[in-house]
Amino acid sequence: MTKSSEEKSLFQEFENLLIKATNTANEGITISAMDQPDRPLIFINDGFERLTGYSKEDVVGKNCRFLQGEETDQAPIEQLRRAIRSGEQTTVELLNYKKDGTPFWNRLSITPLKDQNGMTTHYVGVQSDITELRETQRKLKAANEELELFQKKINFELDEARRVQNFILPTTHPTTSKIQFASLFEPVDQIGGDFFDIIDLGDGRYGVLIADVTGHGVPAALLTFMTSFAFKNIAIQSTSTAHVVSVTNEKLYNKMPRGSFITMFYAIYDANDKTLNFTQAGHPEGFVLRPAIKEVISLKSESPLVGAFSSKSVNYSEAKIQLQVGDKFLLYTDAILELWNRDEVMLNREEFISFLVDNAHLPIAELLESVKQFGLQYSGKETFNDDFTMVGFEVLK
Ligand SMILES: Cc1cc2nc3c(=O)[nH]c(=O)nc-3n(C[C@H](O)[C@H](O)[C@H](O)COP(=O)(O)O)c2cc1C
Numbered sequence: 001m002t003k004s005s006e007e008k009s010l011f012q013e014f015e016n017l018l019i020k021a022t023n024t025a026n027e028g029i030t031i032s033a034m035d036q037p038d039r040p041l042i043f044i045n046d047g048f049e050r051l052t053g054y055s056k057e058d059v060v061g062k063n064c065r066f067l068q069g070e071e072t073d074q075a076p077i078e079q080l081r082r083a084i085r086s087g088e089q090t091t092v093e094l095l096n097y098k099k100d101g102t103p104f105w106n107r108l109s110i111t112p113l114k115d116q117n118g119m120t121t122h123y124v125g126v127q128s129d130i131t132e133l134r135e136t137q138r139k140l141k142a143a144n145e146e147l148e149l150f151q152k153k154i155n156f157e158l159d160e161a162r163r164v165q166n167f168i169l170p171t172t173h174p175t176t177s178k179i180q181f182a183s184l185f186e187p188v189d190q191i192g193g194d195f196f197d198i199i200d201l202g203d204g205r206y207g208v209l210i211a212d213v214t215g216h217g218v219p220a221a222l223l224t225f226m227t228s229f230a231f232k233n234i235a236i237q238s239t240s241t242a243h244v245v246s247v248t249n250e251k252l253y254n255k256m257p258r259g260s261f262i263t264m265f266y267a268i269y270d271a272n273d274k275t276l277n278f279t280q281a282g283h284p285e286g287f288v289l290r291p292a293i294k295e296v297i298s299l300k301s302e303s304p305l306v307g308a309f310s311s312k313s314v315n316y317s318e319a320k321i322q323l324q325v326g327d328k329f330l331l332y333t334d335a336i337l338e339l340w341n342r343d344e345v346m347l348n349r350e351e352f353i354s355f356l357v358d359n360a361h362l363p364i365a366e367l368l369e370s371v372k373q374f375g376l377q378y379s380g381k382e383t384f385n386d387d388f389t390m391v392g393f394e395v396l397k
Contacts, residue, residue, distance in 0.1 A: 023045050023047070027127060029043075029125070032123045042060060043060070064125065068094070069095070084110070089110065107127070179393050180364055182368050182394075183368070184390040188386055196209055213260070227307070234247040241277050244266055246316045256308070265278065265331050274395060275323070276320065279319075284333075288321060288330075327394070328364055328367060331390065339378050351378075367392070371390060
């Protein structure tokens, strides 16, 4: 064999390999001649035949636009036109039709082949059937839209629930020259499990309640409604804190989901003789701050939680303390006690009390605000991890 015939046979072998590889590809591979009238196809691979159902005899010599039909969008066609006019590569997704009329989504990429002068002589097109992919994308988009709608609906309902929950919180506090009330309420979720109440019981007596229901969100909110109504019904009729808590417990016991309970601290202050009666039911101790002697008095009656045991098996006790002008009475939920600083050290009771001693002189509203700031500073955070609620009053005269 001469050298040139040897080269020829090598070239032939390589060309055959290329054609074989091209025909094995799943995608359609096409070549259009740019220097012929109407830029016809001069080559299609087997993949194109499989994809479209058209044979080489059907299509070679024709412009590939025959794949387009009634529903084909004009925008990708315009993009192809523009790319071809300026000799650039482009990729589009467009609706095409197979020989038997079946529509399919075609991801078409066309790339120019240029001669040594930079003139585009041919274009190579690669066609992929992305019908399934488009269908999956469409379903995903529809599912996402549905999910968004659902999320909006839930958010709306949570906002509504919060609005309703706010109904059970007092919006204004009783005002009298003898006593000044203050409160702070910050749920971590849109709706939370903390609540408080201040009730004018008449004849210079006031009921002050703080309660914390297990959990957060909607289940906790529903329990707060139940608890608040059960409590208020009896609170307006009774002068004994132990009786009020006991009846509230009896009403809630059996109606609460298993594992749920409420901690509460209920006090009745009589402004006539400045006595405070209280029942502490599984809730953190209350405090009386006596700025005159820089003292903080702990209020405990150590009764069980509410809603978990039958009133027949538990006993709610009541304790009493004599208050003085200038005293501040303070109730809070456990968010302030369950604080960790950056070194993972939990705030201890002594630190909290010493803060209260140092700030006992502040007017009641400022005092509550300063406790909040103290808690946030301690944890180094901008918000609490748990619902944060405080209620209190100051004896004015
Ligand atoms: C190599 C190549 C492959 C092409 N393949 C397709 C195709 O598979 N489907 C299609 O709808 N258009 C295809 N086109 C685009 C059309 O041939 C044509 O360029 C387009 O419809 C815009 O030009 P027109 O205004 O002359 O129709 C291809 C174009 C080239 C250059």
